[in-house]
Amino acid sequence: MLNRxxxxxxxxxxxxxxxxxxVSFLVLGPVSELLFVAWATSSPxxxxxxxxxxxxxxxxxxxxxxxxxxxxxxxxxxxxxNDDELARxxxxxxxxxxxxxxxxxGEGLSxxxxxxxxxxxxxxxxxxxxxxxxxxxxxxxxDSYAYQMLTQSWGHLAGRLGxxxxxxxxxxxxxxxxxxxxxxxxEMGFMLEMVxxxxxxxxxxxxxxxxxxxxxxxxxxxxxxxxxGKAIPAVVISYFDFLIMLGITVFVFGVPMKGxxxxxxxxxxxxxxxxxxxxxxxxxxxxxxxxxxxxVMIIAMVxxxxxxxxxxxxxxxxxxxxxxNLVPIKHWLLVMRDIMLKGAGIDMxxxxxxxxxxxxxxxxxxxxxxxxxxxx
Amino acid sequence: xDLKRTTSIMRKEMxxxxxxxxxxxxxxxxxxxxxxxxxxxxxxxxxxxxxxVLDYDQSTLSRQYRDGLASTGDIVIGYxxxxxxxxxxxxxxxxxxxxxxxxxxxxxxxxxxxxxxLQIIVDGTDPNTANHTITHISGYTQGxxxxxxxxxxxxxxxxxxQLSPIQLRLRTWYNPTLKPxxxxxxxxxxxxxxxxxxxxxxxxxxxxxxxxxEALITTPVRRSELLIGKLIPYVFSGLFSAILCALxxxxxxxxxxxxxxxxxxxxxxxxxxxxxxxxxxxxxxxPSQQAAMACAMLIFLFPGFFMSGLFYPIASMPxxxxxxxxxxxxxxxxxxxxxxxxxxxxxxxxxxxxxALLAMGIGVTGxxxxxxxxxxx
Numbered sequence: 203m204l205n206r207x208x209x210x211x212x213x214x215x216x217x218x219x220x221x222x223x224x225v226s227f228l229v230l231g232p233v234s235e236l237l238f239v240a241w242a243t244s245s246p247x248x249x250x251x252x253x254x255x256x257x258x259x260x261x262x263x264x265x266x267x268x269x270x271x272x273x274x275x276x277x278x279x280x281x282x283x284n285d286d287e288l289a290r291x292x293x294x295x296x297x298x299x300x301x302x303x304x305x306x307x308g309e310g311l312s313x314x315x316x317x318x319x320x321x322x323x324x325x326x327x328x329x330x331x332x333x334x335x336x337x338x339x340x341x342x343x344x345d346s347y348a349y350q351m352l353t354q355s356w357g358h359l360a361g362r363l364g365x366x367x368x369x370x371x372x373x374x375x376x377x378x379x380x381x382x383x384x385x386x387x388x389e390m391g392f393m394l395e396m397v398x399x400x401x402x403x404x405x406x407x408x409x410x411x412x413x414x415x416x417x418x419x420x421x422x423x424x425x426x427x428x429x430x431g432k433a434i435p436a437v438v439i440s441y442f443d444f445l446i447m448l449g450i451t452v453f454v455f456g457v458p459m460k461g462x463x464x465x466x467x468x469x470x471x472x473x474x475x476x477x478x479x480x481x482x483x484x485x486x487x488x489x490x491x492x493x494x495x496x497x498v499m500i501i502a503m504v505x506x507x508x509x510x511x512x513x514x515x516x517x518x519x520x521x522x523x524x525x526x527n528l529v530p531i532k533h534w535l536l537v538m539r540d541i542m543l544k545g546a547g548i549d550m551x552x553x554x555x556x557x558x559x560x561x562x563x564x565x566x567x568x569x570x571x572x573x574x575x576x577x578x
Numbered sequence: 579x580d581l582k583r584t585t586s587i588m589r590k591e592m593x594x595x596x597x598x599x600x601x602x603x604x605x606x607x608x609x610x611x612x613x614x615x616x617x618x619x620x621x622x623x624x625x626x627x628x629x630x631v632l633d634y635d636q637s638t639l640s641r642q643y644r645d646g647l648a649s650t651g652d653i654v655i656g657y658x659x660x661x662x663x664x665x666x667x668x669x670x671x672x673x674x675x676x677x678x679x680x681x682x683x684x685x686x687x688x689x690x691x692x693x694x695x696l697q698i699i700v701d702g703t704d705p706n707t708a709n710h711t712i713t714h715i716s717g718y719t720q721g722x723x724x725x726x727x728x729x730x731x732x733x734x735x736x737x738x739x740q741l742s743p744i745q746l747r748l749r750t751w752y753n754p755t756l757k758p759x760x761x762x763x764x765x766x767x768x769x770x771x772x773x774x775x776x777x778x779x780x781x782x783x784x785x786x787x788x789x790x791x792e793a794l795i796t797t798p799v800r801r802s803e804l805l806i807g808k809l810i811p812y813v814f815s816g817l818f819s820a821i822l823c824a825l826x827x828x829x830x831x832x833x834x835x836x837x838x839x840x841x842x843x844x845x846x847x848x849x850x851x852x853x854x855x856x857x858x859x860x861x862x863x864x865p866s867q868q869a870a871m872a873c874a875m876l877i878f879l880f881p882g883f884f885m886s887g888l889f890y891p892i893a894s895m896p897x898x899x900x901x902x903x904x905x906x907x908x909x910x911x912x913x914x915x916x917x918x919x920x921x922x923x924x925x926x927x928x929x930x931x932x933x934a935l936l937a938m939g940i941g942v943t944g945x946x947x948x949x950x951x952x953x954x955x
Contacts, residue, residue, distance in 0.1 A: 223865065227872035235876055239884045242899035246705065249894050277893075292751060294927050295913060298891065311744070320745045327753030328920040330761035332891040338713050341746060345720060348744040368695040369716045374669060376702030384705055389884070396875060404868050412787075489600065492780045495871045496604045499776060499879060503612055506883065507619045514707050516675070517626055522619050536672070543703050550670055 206423050210431025214405070218435060228401065228439055232393035233446050239389050240455055244382035247335035250298040253280040253291050260308030262351065266321070269347045270301065275339035292326055299336045300324040311351045375544045383543055386455045388511045390447045391535045395505055397443050398474050399498045401436040402481025406573070407494035425574040433478050440474045460545030466538065469555070473534045476562035480530070483569040486576060505531045533558045583799050587807025594781065595815055602815075605777040609770040609819045610826050616766045617759055617831050627711055628656035630674040632665045637685035643722055647678070652714050669701055676700040676711045691730055752920040763833040764919035765888045767823045768912040771846070772878040774816035775853035776871070782808060782861035783870040802947045809854050809943070816850040817843060827919070836922025845914050848932055851939035852907040853878070859946040882908040910934045 218225050252270070256263050270276045280297055282288045291297045302322040310319040323340045325333040376383045409415040418428065448466075451457045459466075480501065488494035508515060508526035515526045526532050533554040540546040540554075548555065595602055631644050648655045657674050659665035668674040679697035687694040698715050700708045753761045785791045794804060824842060827833045835842075856877060864870045884890065885899065886908040892900055903909050910931040917923035917931075925932065 221866055221869060224869040224872065227869055227876070231872050231876050235880050238899070238902065239880055242885050242895045242903070243890045245894065245896075247891055247894045250891060251893050293917075293921055293923060295917070298893065320747050322747045322749065325748070325750045327750040327761050328764065328916040329887070329891060330753075330758060331889050332893075333750060333761070335891075337748060338709060340748070341717065342713060344744050344746050345717065349720070351744075368693060369698055369719050370695050371698045371700065371712055371716065373700050373702040373708060373712075376705065376708075379702050379705045379708055381705050384703060392880070396879075400868070400871060400875070404871075408868070490598070490784075491867045491871075492601055492777065492784060493604060495780055495867065496601070496608060496773070496777055498871075499773065499875075500608055500612065502879070503770075503883070504615055507616055510704070513620055514627075514704060516628070518619060526619075539703050540672075544670065546670065 203424075203427060206427050207431045207434075210423065210428055211434050214432060214435045218439075225439075228397060229443060229446075232397050232443050233450065236386075236390055236393050236447050236450055237454070240382065240386045240450075243385050243389075244380075244455060246379075246381045247332060248274045249277045250275060250332055250336055251279050251296060252276040253282050253288050253297040253300045254278045255282055255285070255288055255300065255302045257305045258303050258307040262308035262311050263303045266303065266307075266344070266347055267301070269343050270340070273339050273343050275336060275343075276301075288324070292324065295326070298326045298329060298332045299340070301340075311348075382455045383457050384539075385511070386451050386457050387538050387542060388509060388535055390444075390451050391509065391531055391538060392502070392506055392511075393447060394440060394444050394470075394474070395477055395531050396498070396502050398436065398440040398477040399481040399484070399502060400495070401439060402433065402478045403484040403488070403494040403498045404491055405432045405436065406482065406485035407488045407491045410488075411490045426570060429482060429570065429573060433475075433482070436478055436481070437471070437474055440478075441471060444470050444474070457542060459542055461541035461547070465548070466541045469537060469541075472562075473530065473537075473558065476530045476558055476565065479562060479565035479569050483565060483572065486569060486572040505529050508532050509535050511535075527557060528561065530558060530561050533561075580800070580803060584803045584807040584810075587799060587804055588810050591808050591811040592814075595811055601777075601781075605774055606815060606819045606822065609767075609773045610822050612770040612773065613763070613766055613823050613826060614830070616770070617763055617827075620758070620762045620766070625652055626654045627652065627675050627707060628654050628673065629711070629715075630657035630659050630665050630668045630677040631655050631680070632659050632662065632677060633680045634682040635680050635684040639685035639688060640680045643680065643684075644678070646722065647715065647718055650714075650718075653711070665699075669699065672701070674701075675704075675707060676715065678715060688726055757832070759831055760833050760920070763827045763831050764915040765886075765912050767820075767827055767919075768849075768908055768915045769882050769886065769888055771816065771820055771823065771849070771911070772853065772882045772908055774812065774819050774850070775857050776874040776878050778812040778816075778854050779857035779860050779870050779874040780867050781812070782857060783864060783867050786861065787866055801950050805858055805943070805947055805950060809851075809858055812854050812857070813847055813850045816854070817846055820846040820850075833919055835919050837918035838924065841925060841928075842915075842918050845911075845918070845928065845932055845935075848935045848939070849907055849911040849914070852910075852935040852942070855939045855942035855946065856907070859942050859949070862946045862950045877906070878908070881906050885909070886912050888912060904934070907935055907938060 254267055256267065267278055271278055276299060280291055282291060288300045288302075292300060300323070302324070304320060304322075307319045307321070321344060325336055327333055373379055406415070409418060452459050481498070484494050484497045484501070488497060508522070508529045509531045515523060515532060518526065536554050537551050537558075540551045544550070631647070633640050633644060644655060647653060657668050659668060659677075662679075665677045665679070669677060677699045679699070681694060681696070684694050696719060698712065700711055702708045785794075821843070824835065828835050857874070860870055860873045860877075864873055881902070885895075885903045886906060887903065892903050892909065895903060913931045914928055917928050
């Protein structure tokens with residue numbers, strides 16, 4: 203039995219050795235991609251090009267522009283003269299935000315008790331993530347600038363205007379609120395998912411497309427032996443990728459590794475098995491490699507959506523949350539973050555592990571049944 | 579270049595596409611499927627973030643404070659821990675995203691005009707949600723503080739007037755209803771339409787792997803005719819998906835389409851020309867479908883998803899990465915779909931993106947024609 207498995211492994215390794223280009227893509231591809239993608243997206247959303255229409259032109263209005271720029275979110279690169287020009291800049295996508303300061307702004311602010319002055323902030327709603335970041339930042343900046351002005355102009359009350367309720371904000375688990383600590387492990391999760399799915403999905407579909415599948419069926423090999431034999435090289439390559447990417451995540455992007463490394467290493471292997479099951483299942487359903495690979499793409503992209511990368515799963519509607527729970531990568535990313543960022547042990551994320559295990563058992567047993575029916 | 583020979587290659591390729599029903603459906607319908615999944619899951623606003631409130635004061639004022647906190651619907655008070663340890667475990671177990679600790683003597687201090695301090699603890703693992711939560715809680719707290727302050731000042735006979743002198747008037751252009759789904763759909767269409775390009779990469783490589791390419795080479799068909807003849811049918815199948823996606827986007831998901839539909843079709847063809855020319859060049863260089871897939875994944879899937887400006891604005895990227903982003907067809911096409919659907923722009927504003935795609939398409943097809951000749955000649 204072990205012998206037969208070994209033969210399949212040897213056969214698979216010969217295939218891989220012949221296609222050196224593929225192996226280098228499989229190993230270097232995810233790694234270089236992680237470097238690029240993580241490099242591009244690891245800082246918070248800032249330096250959004252902004253147009254300023256300052257109709258006040260006082261020290262106070264200039265102070266507000268400065269405060270906006272100091273927040274790093276806005277780069278005031280355009281000073282259009284009128285609204286038409288502002289509209290043109292937004293249309294062309296040259297700016298993401300426009301700030302319009304009305305005449306009399308400074309005067310209104312420096313005389314206590316006078317009417318409220320308005321600042322208009324226009325956002326490009328066609329770029330929702332930039333608009334969201336800009337909105338949050340603008341609110342913060344304008345509120346604190348207003349407060350600062352208030353304290354200055356009401357000198358005699360300044361003592362009383364010290365913060366009545368002081369907000370003592372503490373951030374746990376990711377103290378500097380570093381974007382990289384969140385995005386890089388997620389991106390690494392995607393690359394790993396993709397590689398594992400791809401190698402597994404192709405393995406059987408390729409034999410079928412090239413007609414060598416029939417030859418395998420006439421050998422004494424049993425279906426599960428074939429599956430195990432095909433899974434082993436896939437596990438080895440995926441795991442190797444994982445190790446390199448983990449190294450990059452920690453050493454290049456400085457994501458902390460607070461928890462137990464051996465635990466993470468063991469659980470990664472466990473996760474790869476779950477994904478391999480998916481991959482082999484796709485393989486069983488596809489007649490050609492093209493179909494297998496397209497299905498891999500679809501599953502991987504759906505996985506990204508429900509992984510909580512761009513949108514928190516907790517706030518999704520219940521139906522979506524149910525779907526998200528069926529996606530292995532969602533659980534895996536939580537486990538990985540818990541270990542790396544929180545230094546948590548199994549007692550904190552046993553639920554995710556159980557979910558992964560249940561998914562793994564279901565997926566792999568369906569895979570075995572489907573492939574067995576086809577093989578025997 | 580002979581038109582007849584090119585069209586016969588086109589016919590052959592068209593038959594390949596149409597004969598394999600399962601693959602055809604997978605290629606043309608999968609973008610629509612992905613569009614729907616993405617759109618529904620992304621239209622989620624950060625709402626109903628569950629937080630824990632640990633109220634050591636249990637006074638009228640502290641109750642007022644925490645009731646107001648949850649009144650906007652951005653935040654839900656999901657947990658009332660009894661002590662600090664319970665609160666800590668709620669955060670560690672990801673049940674609560676943030677916690678507010680109201681100190682004992684909160685009301686007493688405030689009424690006496692003394693400063694009091696609230697502790698806000700946030701789970702920072704997801705910086706986006708964390709920032710949102712911090713902004714919300716501190717903004718609300720500041721408002722409460724100003725209300726209390728003006729009350730105190732008035733009691734002492736000082737006219738406080740306006741305590742929040744700057745009012746922010748926020749206007750979101752192109753999507754004034756603020757339905758998040760509308761903002762996302764055009765960008766998502768640009769991303770999911772990378773699928774036909776990936777499919778084409780694989781289909782073009784398949785011929786090589788199966789050995790039928792050699793048969794073609796022995797025919798009098800020239801290289802350029804062969805490659806262009808292979809390219810065009812995939813442009814058409816891509817356009818079919820593009821139109822399908824636009825229809826679903828407008829009639830099902832309710833996105834406005836403010837530009838010219840004809841321009842959409844033309845510029846989509848422009849995009850497919852650029853994207854498929856990359857597919858072509860991959861298929862010329864890469865021997866197997868597996869390797870082609872790995873390659874297509876590196877060029878279309880991940881950069882398309884992460885670096886095209888959909889989630890992460892290109893303006894915020896480091897300079898080197900900006901360059902890489904602009905080297906990808908999806909980035910330009912994303913600007914085009916946003917411009918057409920939401921902004922209602924014409925060619926006068928969109929020409930730089932269209933020109934970039936055209937240049938890419940012609941340049942890369944040229945490269946593949948030249949290299950293809952060399953490799954077989």
